[in-house]
Amino acid sequence: xxxxxxxxxxxxxxxxxxxxxxxxxxxxxxxxxxxxxxxxxxxxxxxxxxxxxxxxxxxxxxxxxxxxxxxxxxxxxxxxxxxxxxxxxxxxxxxxxxxxxxxxxxxxxxxxxxxx
Amino acid sequence: xxxxxxxxxxxxxxxxxxxxxxxxxxxxxxxxxxxxxxxxxxxxxxxxxxxxxxxxxxxxxxxxxxxxxxxxxxxxxxxxxxxxxxxxxxxxxxxxxxxxxxxxxxxxxxxx
Numbered sequence: 001x002x003x004x005x006x007x008x009x010x011x012x013x014x015x016x017x018x019x020x021x022x023x024x025x026x027x028x029x030x031x032x033x034x035x036x037x038x039x040x041x042x043x044x045x046x047x048x049x050x051x052x053x054x055x056x057x058x059x060x061x062x063x064x065x066x067x068x069x070x071x072x073x074x075x076x077x078x079x080x081x082x083x084x085x086x087x088x089x090x091x092x093x094x095x096x097x098x099x100x101x102x103x104x105x106x107x108x109x110x111x112x113x114x115x116x
Numbered sequence: 117x118x119x120x121x122x123x124x125x126x127x128x129x130x131x132x133x134x135x136x137x138x139x140x141x142x143x144x145x146x147x148x149x150x151x152x153x154x155x156x157x158x159x160x161x162x163x164x165x166x167x168x169x170x171x172x173x174x175x176x177x178x179x180x181x182x183x184x185x186x187x188x189x190x191x192x193x194x195x196x197x198x199x200x201x202x203x204x205x206x207x208x209x210x211x212x213x214x215x216x217x218x219x220x221x222x223x224x225x226x227x228x
Contacts, residue, residue: 004159033216042203042218043160056214091159099214104150107159 002026004108006092012114013082021077021111025094032075033095033105034067036088043091049075050098082115089113118142118208120219127225134191134226136202138219141185144207149180149187154201154221163189163202191224199226 005024013019025032031050035043045059051072060066064082069075079086089112093105121139128134140149148167152160164171166178166187177190187204204219 035218042221045216045218048214048216058215093159099216104162104165105160106162110159 004092004094004106006090006108006111008111009109010112010114012116015082015084015115017082018078018080019082019113021079021090021092021113023075023077023092023094023108025073025075025092026096026106029094029096029106030072031095031097031099032069033093033099034075034077035091035093037091037110038088046077048099055099079113082113084115087113087115118144118206118215118217120204120206120217122202122204122219122222124220125223125225127227128194129227130195131193134194134198134224135188136191136222136224137186137188138204138206139186140204140206140217140219142208143184144214147207149178149184150205151176151178151187151189152203152205152218153198154203160203160218194224194226196226196228199224 007022033048034046037043047057047067049069052069064080067077089110091110093107095105148165150165151163154160164176164178166180168180171178179188201221201223203221208215
């Protein structure tokens with residue numbers, strides 16, 4: 001079946017612009033997670049949802065970052081006024097179980113964000 | 117805040133058993149400990165998860181002592197295709213948060 005998809009796969013933007021990254025989870029998966037991963041490092045947790053409710057956003061670096069999942073399916077991670085330090089791979093994952101107890105997550109291919 | 121530590125890298129030969137340990141203190145009491153495998157240019161792939169003692173599936177075993185301050189992923193009879201980075205994933209016992217923390221990652225290199 002279809003896995004987790006993310007779009008765009010690559011995004012180059014100028015400093016100061018806003019970007020929206022989309023995640024389409026596996027159908028029926030109730031929880032959805034956002035991470036970012038720098039080259040050579042492990043994924044860094046940003047936030048997660050159970051259904052449409054954002055359960056934890058303690059990992060969001062600052063208030064320029066926000067996420068939503070209004071209908072409990074597709075999610076959007078928005079970064080306002082991008083800075084060069086926001087450049088990274090942004091990964092989305094979904095799970096058939098409510099988080100955070102069970103972490104069997106299925107990851108998408110990621111969006112490579114480059115801020116110039 | 118939970119903190120995790122893994123060896124940076126390990127070397128092995130085909131057919132050997134490999135054990136990778138993740139040390140994790142101050143983790144969430146009720147959460148599972150999970151391990152992932154990641155190949156270059158791909159997202160992490162779920163391997164196994166457990167809460168206490170030992171769990172085994174078709175690809176790996178996971179050993180978790182009673183104090184849950186560490187976990188050991190055991191890969192039996194590794195092959196060249198097992199060359200990858202392996203991460204543990206734990207929940208942070210940070211009070212009001214449900215933050216998840218990936219380990220630092222262990223690069224396993226399997227040689228013929």
